[in-house]
Amino acid sequence: MAVAERARPATKRPPGGSDINLWTWFFMRISGIVLLFLVLGHFTIVHLMGGGINRVNFAFVSGRWSSPFWQTWDWTMLFLGMLHGANGMKVIIDDYVRRPGARVALKSTLYVMTFVLILLGTLIILTFDPTKGRSAVLGGIAG
């Protein structure tokens, strides 16, 4: 390989800076590892332990979400899962959708859906009231 030399001013600025490509790549790795533990933990606790999926009903969910620990667990899983998945979809759109109009339309839809789903999930997890929920469900059944 040819090796050439040329005089140039030394650069001190760190590479990448606040480059979004670097940080989204880093986020995907970190969130992937965290999600691995959260999702497997969720699956083990909710679906396998203590009778498995058969014990999951309204009362079970109500009990879980009365605890700040499970609220935090589920919200972290929701938040990281949505952002991880949305970023993955954005990468696919960037890679394979070549028409500018289609890219804007798809990415706009993706961002709006991600925001709405995170907002909806957050509202449900943080403002969940078993009394209202139960009466609403029972009211719905009765009606």
Next chain:
Amino acid sequence: MTRKLKTGELELRVLRYNPEIDDAPHWEEYRVHYEPMDRVLDALHKVKWFEDGSLTFRRSCAHGICGSDAMVINGVNRLACKVLVKDLKHPITVEPLRGLPVEKDLLVNMEGFFDQFKKVMPYLVNDEPVPAGERLQSPEERERFDDTTKCILCAACTTSCPIFWSDGSYFGPAAIVNAHRFVFDSRDRAGDERLRILGQKAGAFKCRTTFNCTDACPRGIHVTRAIQEVKREVLDRSI
């Protein structure tokens, strides 16, 4: 029927295209005699020299050093001068590299590939006073980038990358490998600048680690690993 060939006559299917007369590429078949140690390049030579002189392809050293004759052989990027016909399944198919414009037959336009290569400053940058002797480095420092010095710029890696196929603005594996060769060279002083270039949207973070490049490299360079090392270096120098 698929079978391993040992000697005799082989069927060679070549994807041919002459922009002056063809609307689209088309397959043409040739039957050529081959010797036990003949390579695909020898088979192409036999076609060109004895059957159809219009068959067009690149080759120079013909011994795996210059990187001129990379092409898609039986669906995989290979150097025609490094693949023995007896090791391939029959019939043998030969196509031009994917993702680069075809000029004629197996000849592709490499300008875009070399434009991406030039973007990563693939040369040693050191503005310190020139020493009386050599710029010394330890065997360990040399070992750090030894793997990526082996690149011959054949484009087999870059043209096997699905991201490069869909987005020609991506630097591609070969450019990043050649950046790696200088980023980790203890004598070089432009690592930060090079890594800033590689941190761009079309740079190293566009790699999706499909490993096609590693499989395609005729020099056995661990291409995907080199790209990952570049990504980590960008991260390390940013935090």
